[in-house]
Amino acid sequence: MKIVGIAGSLRAGSLNRALLRAARELAPEGMEIAIVDLAGVPLYNGDVEAAGDPEGVARLKQAIRAADGVLMATPEYNHGVPGVMKNAVDWLSRPPQGSALGGKPVAIMGASPGITGTARGQSQLRQAFEFTNSYCMPQPELLVFKAHEKFDAEGRLTDETTRQFLGRFLTAFAAWVERFR
Ligand code: FNR
Numbered sequence: 001m002k003i004v005g006i007a008g009s010l011r012a013g014s015l016n017r018a019l020l021r022a023a024r025e026l027a028p029e030g031m032e033i034a035i036v037d038l039a040g041v042p043l044y045n046g047d048v049e050a051a052g053d054p055e056g057v058a059r060l061k062q063a064i065r066a067a068d069g070v071l072m073a074t075p076e077y078n079h080g081v082p083g084v085m086k087n088a089v090d091w092l093s094r095p096p097q098g099s100a101l102g103g104k105p106v107a108i109m110g111a112s113p114g115i116t117g118t119a120r121g122q123s124q125l126r127q128a129f130e131f132t133n134s135y136c137m138p139q140p141e142l143l144v145f146k147a148h149e150k151f152d153a154e155g156r157l158t159d160e161t162t163r164q165f166l167g168r169f170l171t172a173f174a175a176w177v178e179r180f181r
Contacts, residue, residue: 001177003027004067005035006060008074008085013155015111015147016073019166022157023071023109026167028174033071036063044090057091061100064092069105069177070134076112076121085125093132101132105180107173109142109166111150117143137176142169 005024007017017035024033040056048054053061064070074085092101108125110118122141129136142165144150150159157163 018155064100074110076118081124111144111147113148117145
């Protein structure tokens with residue numbers, strides 16, 4: 001089972017990319033998570049799209065088409081989904097008929113230092129997947145709150161409870177993806 005992991009943050013010390021690395025480590029047997037970077041995805045522009053997808057966008061679309069599912073690790077900015085993440089979804093939603101996200105199983109998780117653990121950001125991202133006709137896993141949810149206390153200086157997830165939640169979340173996602181294969 002091939003899963004593409006996308007973190008909606010560009011910074012090197014991203015907690016959400018660290019969460020994806022932990023997911024790669026804790027994935028159930030048979031699930032492989034390939035983490036892709038959004039650094040090569042420019043701001044969406046219909047004129048640029050009309051001239052042909054930029055390389056970073058084409059590579060991302062190709063990776064998702066070849067995968068069985070997508071795992072999104074989203075930060076939350078100002079009670080919403082960060083532009084970096086939404087912009088990637090906007091590119092991936094094109095063309096509306098036959099997009100890379102159409103009919104694709106998706107799971108959303110997120111980490112933030114605050115106490116709501118990206119709840120609002122995740123909600124907004126979930127709405128976008130209604131329009132892309134993706135199959136977004138309804139439950140369980142994974143909200144990593146006070147995330148700065150749960151990773152060590154090297155970005156390794158050290159909080160045992162969160163590691164267990166993440167393991168169960170990924171097992172549920174594997175079953176969810178299996179339903180659409
Ligand atoms: C934040 N942060 C934040 N956190 C949160 O829980 N709710 C929020 O609404 C916001 N708003 C917000 C706005 C902006 C512009 C920034 C830069 C940050 C804090 C945010 O969760 C924190 O920086 C995370 O560490 C970002 O995720 P990565 O980059 O660590 O993956």
